[in-house]
Amino acid sequence: MFSFRKKHASRFDSDDIEQQEAKIQELRAALGPLSSSGKKYCTEACLRRYLEARNWNVDKSRKMLEESLKWRTAYRPEDIRWPEISVESETGKMYRASFVDREGRTVVIMRPAKQNTSSHEGQVRFLVYTLENAILSLPEDQEKMVWLIDFTGWTLANATPIKTARECANILQNHYPERLAIGILFNPPKVFEAFWKVVKHFLDPKSIQKVNFVYLKNEESMKILHKYIDPEVLPVEFGGKNNVVYSHEEYSKLMVKDDIKMASFWASDTKTDHVNKVINEHSVPEVTQQSSLVAAKAS
Known part of the structure; x- marks a missing residue:
């Protein structure tokens, strides 16, 4: 009698640090030469993050990341500046909070009832600008942000057009994977449920699992909010003790300063890419530049 033992391919353990590192190196090699930026x-x-978004499948992660690099080259999210989109923020419908969550992560506050424009492109670029700014503000040891969405006063009249909602969802999921730690939908009205059923079709299961419905008059649901954000820093309208109020004038000053930080962060790479393009035209190998210590924030 002969005994045949079936060979099994080694299974990937997502909790194994060594296996993770091997996947990361495999993905880096699969990407091939990259520009300085x-x-x-x-x-x-x-x-x-891209590997996690594709369940550590290197080929799928590579394709996803290559699409993001193409998108960033064409859309230039790092080049969007405050004066271009400041009108979108006049009512305080979306902004980076002055406080952070219990883990020091950036909190982005959204108030959809304060929608003040009808420009599809303007709203999408404003979202991208806010995301880039929030990422730039993350501590070096953090990769994700918290979304706090206040539905006070929201009606279907304030609902984002399906076209805009679809594009925003596409950008968020395909080009900012694993950036959301938790999403808090605060006091959503009953009528929002119908809109949510439509929007859910644009979201992947992972994103949906991160969304929590929280109601001010429901103590149990408020515990979810307090788990992530200390009531001492949480604004009063969210049931906290912080009397902070959005000021478009003050926020604009902050964003102008952040625009300088953003420009400074990417400027050297823009110059290097231009120089490398000229050099490559003369068949000279590309010059490699050291990455900045804050590179993790931009990615």
Whole structure:
């Protein structure tokens, strides 16, 4: 009698650090040569996020990341500046909070009832600008942000057009994977349920699992909010003790300063890419530039 033992391919353990590192290196090799800005974007933390988004499948992660690099080259999210989209923020419908969550992560506050424009492109670029700014503000040891969405006063008249909602969902999921830690939908009205059923079709299961419905008059649901954000820093309208109020004038000053930080962060890479393009036209190998210590924030 002969005994045949079936060979099994080694299974990937997502909790095994060594296996994770091997996948990250495999993905980096699969990407091939990158531009200077591409190198800055594709940090280890960035590669890890794309791998997590595709269940550590290197080929799928590579395709996803390559699409993001193409999108960033065409859309230039890092070049959007406050004066271009400031009108979108006049009512305080979306902004980076002055406080952070219990883990030090950036909190983005959204108030859809304060919608003040009808420009599809303007609203999409405003979202991208806010995301880039929130990422730039993350501590070096953090990769994700918290969304706090206040539905006070919201009606279907304030609902984002399906076309805009679809594009925003596409950008969020395909080009900012694993950036959302938790999403708090605060006091959504009954009528929102119908809109949510439509929007859910644009979201992946992972994103849906991160969304929590919280109601001010429901103590149990408020515990979810307090788990992530200390009531001492939470604004009064969210049931906290912080009397902070959005000021468009003050926020604008902050964003102008952040625009300088953003420009400074990417400027050297823009110059290097231009120089490398000229050099490559003369068949000289590309010059490699050291990545910045804050590169993980941009990716």
